[in-house]
Amino acid sequence: MTGAGPSQPADSRQQALLQRGFTALGRGDTETAGLCCQQALEHQPDLVPAHFLVGLVALEARDRRTAFSAFQSVVKLERDHAAAWAQLARLYMSEGQVNLADAALRETRRIQPDDPIVLDLIATTLSLMGEHGAAQAFFARANTRQPGHPPFMLNLANNLVYHGDTDRADSIFRDIIRLQPDSPQAHWALASSAKARDENHIEIMQTLLERHRNNPRARAFYLYAIGKEREDLQQWDAAFTAFSAGAAARRATVDYDEVAEEAMFNALAELYTPAWLAEQKPGNPDPSPIFVLGQPRTGTTLVERIISSHSEVHSAGELQQFGLALRRLANYQDPRRFSAELFHSTQELDPRQVGNLYLQTSSRMRGSTPRFVDKLPQNYLLIPLILAALPNAKIVHLVRNPMDACFASFKQLFADAYLHSYEQGEMARHHVRYRRLMALWRERFPGRIFDICYEDTARALEPNARALLEYLQLPWENACLAFHQQNSAVTTASAVQVREPAHTRSIGRWQRYRQQLAPMQRVLEAAGIPLAE
Structure with missing residues (x-):
């Protein structure tokens, strides 16, 4: 890795490698994404997008040390890389290093990013800091910059729930579901934030549940949501059946020792x-x-x-x-x-x-x-x-x-x-x-x-x-x-x-x-x- 200073742009071969790597990461193939990073950096050690991709792959693999190193390399090579500063802010905050997280956020404010991914990351870090009002403003800006993007919409809606604005949150959850009908987390969040009055939502979720027979994480969201709404309707036996099945699905995804x-x-x-x-x-x-x-x-x-x-x-x-x-x-x-x-x-x-x-x-x-x-x-x-x-x-x-x-x-x-x-x-x-x-x-x-x-x-x-x-x-x-x-x-x-x-x-x-x-x-x-x- 080189010291601070501008890196050289990627040639066509490196660009193709990086595109392949980001595409692989998008579908969850961290092995291929990692190989693409490695090959790109062997050819051009100061290639900023390659270091950034290393950090993203490390995050996916829960390798925090490599993620820190990669994003720190990015900002040394390109000080105005807002996304890397935002990733560092979140990593520092998750380690309890609040002063370093705050310093990284100051860098993002200096750069004044308008990339919705970066705005959403800044908001997430502010939420970890307990600054939920400031976080809401950044979540809102991310949604303004990229409207109709369910992950950004979900984060904003959850923030609204935390502030007690459940009416606006419910409206956003419903918008997410209209855009992405099979959205387990949005259905679960909607069920959690409002009391069920009838079985309409339950029937929709039961139909969607059948699509996820081999996806325990998605099943857990739907089953806990169904259980909550069954309990709202005082359907006690059906509620417990859903809670129990949801717990079993979630247990299959965690490593409890x-x-x-x-x-x-x-x-x-x-x-x-x-x-x-x-x-x-x-x-x-x-x-x-x-x-x-x-x-x-x-x-x-x-x-x-x-x-x-x-x-x-x-x-x-x-x-x-x-x-x-x-x-x-x-x-x-x-x-x-x-x-x-x-x-x-x-x-x-x-x-x-x-x-x-x-x-x-x-x-x-x-x-x-x-x-x-x-x-x-x-x-x-x-x-x-x-x-x-x-x-x-x-x-x-x-x-x-x-x-x-x-x-x-x-x-x-x-x-x-x-x-x-x-x-x-x-x-x-x-x-x-x-x-x-x-x-x-x-x-x-x-x-x-x-x-x-x-x-x-x-x-x-x-x-x-x-x-x-x-x-x-x-x-x-x-x-x-x-x-x-x-x-x-x-x-x-x-x-x-x-x-x-x-x-x-x-x-x-x-x-x-x-x-x-x-x-x-x-x-x-x-x-x-x-x-x-």
């Missing part, structure tokens, strides 16, 4: 003791972080919205920054987000460095208020490390009936997290491990974790909200009871539900499926988990 998860929980129990915490150097004393954590679909978004309705608190969303700070300081390269190896490698880290890096990399998302909420449910794994790194942070843990909690995850199609949630036994065994770990943290670190019950809060909002704010040392504000009137974005599966007041409709919902959920119930009962909480 339960043995490795067991090893991770065992390592946490072994390593993070009161003696370990007592031996740590002082962490960062900043009192601003509030961690809301637990299992997904247990009310974490409800509680986060109650807290962030307070004038002194900003919602930073589901930040990956604490876990990423651990990875960076421990130089941990394993692609798995959490593992036994990660926790062994983080035992000797300087807590103040961890706290400093977390606060530094989350500064763009934490707003200008004195306090902020980090609502990443999986942070429950990191509680001892949080206590060491940020000793004045507050930790709020959601408690929910175990069967409702497990079923709520089982019937939710997640993006790339919670891989244990697509099979009843795996879901229940994970929940047992989680419950035992939380019991251990409470025993080892008494008084450091505030448990709040989802059911109690939904039934009696004000007394539970008052107790919560008292723990957080925040003065009472009536706005905390009107959390559903917030205009800020909600980037979780609860984006639609939290636009309405607290309700009890989800309490005990698993009982409608008691017979079908017997495998899950047996695992929990065998572990001594009380089901009547």
